[in-house]
Amino acid sequence: MKIDASEISLKEYLNKYFGFNTFKGNQEAIIRNVLAGNDTFVLMPTGGGKSLCYQLPALILDGTAIIISPLIALMKNQVDNMRSFVIDEGVAHFLNSSLNKTQIQKVKDDIMAGKTKMLYVAPESLTKEENVQFLRQAKISFYAIDEAHCISEWGHDFRPEYRRIRPIINEIGNAPIIALTATATPKVQHDIQKNLSMLEANVFKSSFNRPNLYYEVRPKRNAVKEIIKYIKNNPGKSGIIYCLSRKKVEELAxxxxxxxxxxxxxxxxxxxxxxSGNQDKFLMEEVDVIVATIAFGMGIDKPDVRYVIHYDIPKSLEGYYQETGRAGRDGGEGQCITFYSYKDIQKLEKFMQGKPVSEQEIGKQLLLETVSYAESSICRRKTLLNYFGEEYTEENCGSCDNCLNPKTQFDGQEELQMVLETILAVNQKFKGDHIVNILIGNVTAAIKSYKHNQLDTFGQGAEKDPMFWNSIIRQALVMKYIDKDIENYGLLMVTEKGKEYLENPHEVMFTLDERYEDGDDDDAIGLSPDKSGGGGADDELLSMLKELRKKMAKKLNLPPFVIFQDPSLEDMAIQYPVTIDELQNISGVGAGKARKFGKEFVELIKAYVEEKEIIRPQDMVVKSVASKSMLKVYIIQSIDRKLDLEDIAEAKNLEMDELLNEIEAIVNSGTKINIDYYIDRVIDEDKQDEIYDYFRNEAESESIEEAIEALDDDDITEEEIRLMRIKFMSEMGN
Structure with missing residues (x-):
């Protein structure tokens, strides 16, 4: 049934059902288009009010609107919301695998009685034969396809079952369609419309710019510590943290x-x-933070998420845009912080292996866009909006790391010319990496077979590295000198603007991109303390700590390195521990040593911090979760049972060298162990005395190399010295 939308005061309905007095953006025009019975395509960023565009018409029109959504969580959330607006519970239902037979029958009864205005279904449920047969008897007002980007292989969340929606609609019975998505590049938009046979639909495209969001990319170094520090500096605020794998989600939480x-x-x-219990606790603010997988959409409508942190970078910019879009949906503060390491990209590439070639190609192209975004030094907003086919004309958005900390600029006239000439020389039939290989003079198999090593520009840019040339290509894309043929896996083409530039070259300012060295991947995330320091050691404090160590060594008649080794003192001069608890999280200290030797050290550091008014790295102690120490526990228990070290190493698939590293770490952190039973079996008594005496009376450091040189005995092996050093450190230091 079509309704003459002009006769209706939509604002009255809006107020009656939702309590609002005004529409946002394109909402009113979209709703009138749906009420008029037209196919409608809606591109609206997260937080723009997409769901109202089908909820209000569904309440006004006769019959039931079928709302197709990929997420059970989202369905539940929206049904609960609708029931809070409208008294009759039957007004909205969902039909999915979580319901039992009685619940399914209740849904069907309400639809046939005309009570249900909105039925949320997953595409999988929609394709079940019994549901198709049932819905053929129902009066359908229209179909709403939410998260429509799932239709496209180029979308960030492609789901093959979405491709079957149109045939099923044809089977159930024709009615107008409204397709909605928060993220779609021009390519994805065309895919959606084509697949749903709605190329003639009226398209409503809202700006993708979210002015209240702040975007920042940080190198992935000490990410866990950075995250804890950030959350503790933002107490009581709601946040979402995204990780790549379920295991990381569990560990980080x-x-x-x-x-x-x-x-x-x-x-x-x-x-x-x-x-769903965890989701409800987040919605009800019983918890502040949800840690979620990138691959699994949160599907929640919480307006006051204040920060979205990506521990791992997503597989595509659409994914990134949608996930960051969950911050600040109420127009308030929204901080979007991403930790980036190229290692993560390599992992994602590995996951693609084994997939069909076309899927791998698409996946690689999408990943390249993500790398471009992360490493680029130009305005984050400009890059994102350009990706979605929207031009951002402001020079400085004032709300991203690149705009707030502008990078060095240079005139790239010569470089731009070289790139444009090379693209034209290869007839605009190659991707960016091939162009870069030509410029730096890298003779790959492809370059050899196409004889591109004979081009004039071959090797012309050899003094610069691939990252530099990739950056020039990226910036030239944003400046519209070149374009990317996404249909053909990202082949580069020179635009009219680029051709004009070659006719009339002039100064063009480029920026130098950030170089993200690979940091710790936090492989031991939460499973061992994150101890690496946040910068160089405080030299003045370090020399005071060394002085104190010397004094204590004299008093206790011990070599200084038995008390604390140099790396531990350096870490203290970075972290400034002022309690015994904090001290035991310093590299190479542990609980035993902290208690035995720590008191004077933390007192010295505390006095120093107060005198110098030092702001310490807040929350520097990242408490660890015990599971990572299972190997250490196994080693200690096995030594207590007097098992041969060879047997322990074999049981844990370790080389002897690796096992000794683990035992040294155990002893250095203050745990006392006794390997006399093993030493007595493998080292002569005379040798034992000689090595022990060296460490007791002569050694100036714990260095094995110095010990080998000082002992100067071909008969004494490095392994024997290490075993005796373990015995000495355990007895004297612990």
């Missing part, structure tokens, strides 16, 4: 909990009750 942060995990591998 656990490490946040042991550090006093109210956090819960959320991913597809959890049982449905736990998952």
């Amino acid at each position: 656990e490490v946040l909990q042991v550090n006093g942060i109210k956090a819960l995990p959320y991913h597809a591998g959890m049982d449905a009750n736990t998952r």
Whole structure:
């Protein structure tokens, strides 16, 4: 049934059902288009009010609107919301795998009685034969396809079952379609419309710019510590942290909990009750932080998420845009912080192996866009909006790391010319990496077979590295000198503007990109303390600590290195521990040593910090979760049972050298162990005395190399010295 929208005071309905007095952006025009019975395509960023565009018409029109959504969580959330607006509970239902037979019958009864205005279904449920047969009897007002980007292979969340929606609609019965998405490049938009046979639909495209969001990319170094520090500096605020794998989600949630942060995990591998329970606790503000997988959409409508942190970078810019878009949906503060390491990109590339070639090509192109965004030094907003086919004309957005900390600029006239000439020389039939290889003079198999090593520009840019040339190409794309043929896996073409530039070259300012060295990947995330320092050691404090160590060594008649080794003192001069608890999280210290020798050290550091008014790295102690120490526990228990070290190494698939490293770490952190039973079996008594005496009376450091030189005995092996050093350190220091 079509309704003459002009006769209706939509604002009255808006106020009656939702309590609002005004529409946002394009909402009113979209709703009138749906009421008029037209196909409608809606491109609206997260937080723009997409769901109202189908909810209000569904309440006004006769019959039931079928709303197709990929997420059970989102359905539940929206049904609960609708029921809070409208008294009759039957007004909105969902039909999915979480319902039992009785619940399904109740849904069907309400639809046939005309009570249900909105039925939320997953595409999988829609394609079930019994549901198709049932819906053929119902009166359908229209179909709403939410998260429509799932239709496209170029979308960030492609789902093959979305491709079957149009045939099923044809089978159930024709009615107008409204397709909605928060993220779609021009390519994805065309894919959606083509697949749903709605190329003639009226398109409503809102700006993708979210002015209240701040974007920042940080190198992935000490990411866990940075995250804890950030959350503790923003107490009581709601946030979402995205990780790549379920395992990381579980681990990070656990490490946040042991550090006093109210956090819960959320991913597809959890049982449905736990998952929806965790979501509800987040919505009800019983917890501040949800840690979720990138691959699994949160599907929640929480307006006051104040920060979205990506521990791992997503597979595509659409994914990134949608996930960051969950921050600040109420127009308030929204901080979007991403930790980036190229290692993560390499991992994502590995995951693609084994997939069909075309899927791999698409995946690689999408990943390249993500790398470009992360490493680029131009305005983040400009890059994002350009990706979605929108031009951002401001020179400085004032709300991203690149605009707030502008990078060095240079005139790239010569470089731009070289890139444009090379693209034209290869007939605009190659991707960026091939162009870069020509410029730096890298003879790959492809360059050889196409004889591109004979081009004039071959090797012309050899003094610059690939990253530099990739940056020039990226910036030239944003400046519209070149374009990317996304249909053909990203082949580069020179635009009219680029051709004009070659006719009339002039100064063009480029910026130098950030170089993200690979930091710690936090592989031991939360499973061992994150101890690496946040910068260089404080030299003045370091020399005071060394002085104190010398004094104590004299008093206790011990070599200084037995008390604390140099790396531990350096870490103290970075972290400034002022309690015994903090001290035991310093590299190479541990609980035993902290208690035995720590008191005077923390007193000295505390006095120094107060005198110099030093602002310490807040929350520098990242408490660890015990599971990573299972190997250490196994080693200690096995030594207590007097097992041969060879047997321990074999049981844990370790080389002897690796096992000794583990035992040294145990002893250096203050745990006393006794390997006399093993030493007595493998080292002569005379040798034992000689090596022990060296460490007791002569050694100036714990260095094995110095010990080998001083002992000067071909008969004494490095392994024997290491074993005796373990015995000495354990007896004297612990």
